[in-house]
Amino acid sequence: MNSQYCLVVLAHFFGVFLALRTFFYIAPHFLTDFIACAVTLATTALVGCFTFQFTKKKWLNDRVQSDGKAVLITGCDRGFGHATAIHLDSLGYHVFASCLFPTGPGAEELKNKRSSHLQVLEMDITKDESVQKALEFVKENLGTSELWAVVNNAGILKGLSVELTPMQDFQDAIEVNLYGHIRVAKAFLPLLRQSKGRLVNFTSLIGRVVLPHMTAYTVSKFGAVGFTECLRQEMDVWGVSVISIEPEIYKTGLTDTNHLNKYMETTLNNLDESIKSDYGEKYLKQLEKMTYYFFSFASDKTQTVVDAVVSAVTLEHPEKVYRPRRNAIIRGLFFVFQNFPLAVQDIFIKFYPYVAIWENLKPASK
Numbered sequence: 001m002n003s004q005y006c007l008v009v010l011a012h013f014f015g016v017f018l019a020l021r022t023f024f025y026i027a028p029h030f031l032t033d034f035i036a037c038a039v040t041l042a043t044t045a046l047v048g049c050f051t052f053q054f055t056k057k058k059w060l061n062d063r064v065q066s067d068g069k070a071v072l073i074t075g076c077d078r079g080f081g082h083a084t085a086i087h088l089d090s091l092g093y094h095v096f097a098s099c100l101f102p103t104g105p106g107a108e109e110l111k112n113k114r115s116s117h118l119q120v121l122e123m124d125i126t127k128d129e130s131v132q133k134a135l136e137f138v139k140e141n142l143g144t145s146e147l148w149a150v151v152n153n154a155g156i157l158k159g160l161s162v163e164l165t166p167m168q169d170f171q172d173a174i175e176v177n178l179y180g181h182i183r184v185a186k187a188f189l190p191l192l193r194q195s196k197g198r199l200v201n202f203t204s205l206i207g208r209v210v211l212p213h214m215t216a217y218t219v220s221k222f223g224a225v226g227f228t229e230c231l232r233q234e235m236d237v238w239g240v241s242v243i244s245i246e247p248e249i250y251k252t253g254l255t256d257t258n259h260l261n262k263y264m265e266t267t268l269n270n271l272d273e274s275i276k277s278d279y280g281e282k283y284l285k286q287l288e289k290m291t292y293y294f295f296s297f298a299s300d301k302t303q304t305v306v307d308a309v310v311s312a313v314t315l316e317h318p319e320k321v322y323r324p325r326r327n328a329i330i331r332g333l334f335f336v337f338q339n340f341p342l343a344v345q346d347i348f349i350k351f352y353p354y355v356a357i358w359e360n361l362k363p364a365s366k
Helices: 003-026 029-059 079-090 105-113 128-141 167-195 215-238 257-269 273-295 303-314 328-339 342-357
Strands: 069-073 094-099 118-122 146-152 198-202 241-245
Touching (some): 069 079, 069 128, 079 094, 079 105, 094 128, 118 128, 128 167, 146 167, 167 198, 167 215, 215 241, 241 303, 257 273
Parallel strands (some): 069 146, 198 241
16 A cells, blocks of 8 residues: 555545535535434434343343253364353253264263263264264154254364465365355254254354455355355244354364464475465465464453353344454454454554564565
């Protein structure tokens, strides 16, 4: 962004300010009164929308009865899925906890902790046959319960910048984070339509706000948000609630810095020599350092996310979107950033390297 661009932007907003001041000075009183009334109504609507969540928490917080209700959760090997399965089991729901590795440590822990309400099953959401087998297992083991909710939690984190990310990582991210959710939804929606239940999709803040240098993950999450928004409107005629969970960055197995460092090292070492030469060793090291800095700020308040999922499953009047954040300050910052014009967002993103590594990213061949 050069100086000419900045001057034009400043001149534009100053011109708008002068035009509005002149308009209100010369406009008839009835017109200014009408505008003032419209602004008051718009402000009332805006403030009302923002504050209604507090009224809703106080007066519309009834929970559905767990008796006779079953919940299927994907990705229960660890993380949010694992914790949510334990929590819903404690509330009396019949929980089907699907794991990619049914004999792994996460699945074994669930088996050891489980009550008679919790069943562990195998499901690979990237394979049609595996999802169909899981569907048959659920049908055979529902007993007198109805399938009340499906929590699409399973996900992976892959991808760096576009040119630094192999196509396979794009395919893997989309296959799990988008197609996997679609595959599970299509399989279990007939049961949810019968119960007029809930489909809860784990998307992400990154499904609303662009995060460069994590492009494969960002693409998959934008797709997951779009899928959830479309399906929410399509399922409304059936009485099925489709809910999006959009957390910020939290400390889970996906965001473990040791795992991410190994992934970056492997990916960058396998780059084509021409790409390595164009970007240069210094740029790649800067990118590694900046990525590590970003994930080092992951919050350990993971119960905030679990509470959001439990609310989505159990409340009589759930929200359409849950945005778990570590505190009110972070919530406010993300909200403001998300609603900035793209040009302003770009400015903040351009300055991020200076905050993370005290210098700008600069390819060797530029």
